[in-house]
Amino acid sequence: MNFTTKIPIQKSNFPIDYSSKIVLLGSCFAENMGEKFEYFKFQTVVNPFGIIFNPVSLSRIIEKSIQKDYFTENDIFFHNELWHCFDVHSELSNPDKNNFLISLNKLIDATHLQLKDATHIITTLGTSWVYRNVETDKIVANCHKVSQKQFTKELLSLEIIQQSIESIFFNISVINPNCKFIYTVSPVRHIKDGFVENTLSKAHLIAAIHQKIGAKTQNTNYFPAYEIMMDELRDYRFYTEDMLHPNQIAIDYIWIKFFENYIQETEFGLMNAICEIQRALKHRPFNPNTERHQNFLSSLETKIIKIKEKLPTIQF
Incomplete structure (x- = not known):
């Protein structure tokens, strides 16, 4: 008996x-997926x-990154003891203007280099x-807790x-014509906008993505992260x-669906080996000086060396 609706996912070509x-860009779910890629030691850049x-x-x-259109003093502002930029996240804000x-x-x-070298761009x-922004008439990436009076809200x-x-x-393809694109919509619900408004927002994103990727099936895919969350995981326990x-259960589940369909099956064995090492590295012994634990460390080091022989770029 099946107790959930399974979302059909076509394997990536x-x-x-x-x-x-891999370069992952976009919402906080891009960070969730990026953590998975980093855990399994793929070559990854996240946001x-x-x-x-x-x-x-x-x-x-x-x-801006593709064209190397550098930031100037006109692009930044001082607020609450920090310098900010409306085009980037607050985590980058700095108390020193020049820095x-x-x-x-x-x-x-x-x-610029990361986008130029990327084989896969995952956009969430x-x-x-x-x-x-009322003053500049530009859409901002982050309001940085500036007074809401300085902004108007709108639906794209x-x-x-x-x-x-x-x-x-287009911009990425100019410097990297062989790059592949994977689009997805974040399963995070933006209820602060309203329940109906959140649904409308997601619908606009999904419709726009599908209208644009339809003619580019050779190098674009759509991964249904939002649909998996809404249907297969339709329960507040997730x-x-x-x-x-x-x-974390939901993130793990969506990740499994992703790697089963978007990662080369020949890499699954190596992923399992890396996962074993990652688990072993988290092990904290009660008695670290015992012969048994020293043998454990020796065995672990041997496994790491074997992985590095295959993939010299990996660091544990």
Whole structure:
């Protein structure tokens, strides 16, 4: 007897392996997936400019990185004892103005190279609701706790979202024509916008993605993370205490669905070996000086050496 609706997932026609270079961009769910890739020691970059929820802001920061359009003093502002930038996440904010600009522009250079070298770009869109700065008339990635009076709230149209997705695809393809794209919609519910409004927001994202990837099936895929959460995991036991974010069980489940269909099956054995090492590294003995534990450490070191012989880039 089956107690859940299974979401059909088509296997990727450009699966990921350990030679792949993966860049994950977008919402906090991109961070969840990035942690999984990092755990299994894939070559991964996650949100160099921090979490970005909406497609317009994501498109803008990618375009700046591709074109090496560096930040200037006009792009930053001082608020609550820190320098901020409306195009990046608050985690990058800095009390020193010069250091802030230097760090942002170093990220521009680093992200340019990462996008140029990437084999797979995984983009997770979070919301169609955006905040527009009244003074500049620009959509911001983060409000940085600036007074809400300085912003107007609006819902992105399908056309604008499609343009943003197309811009991401086009700009990256200019410097990296062989890159593959995986799009997904975050399963996190943005209930602060309202229940109906959250559904409308996700619907806009899903519709825009599917309209844009339809003509690019050779190098684009859609992974149904949102649909898995809404149907296969339709139960509050799969949410964190806020009842909005998927909990670790749900994240693990969605990850399994992803790697079963988007990672080369020949890599599964190596992933299992790395998982064994990761678990062993977390082991904390009661008596570390015993012969048994020393043998355990010796065996673990041998396993690590064997992995590094296959993949010299891996660090534990």
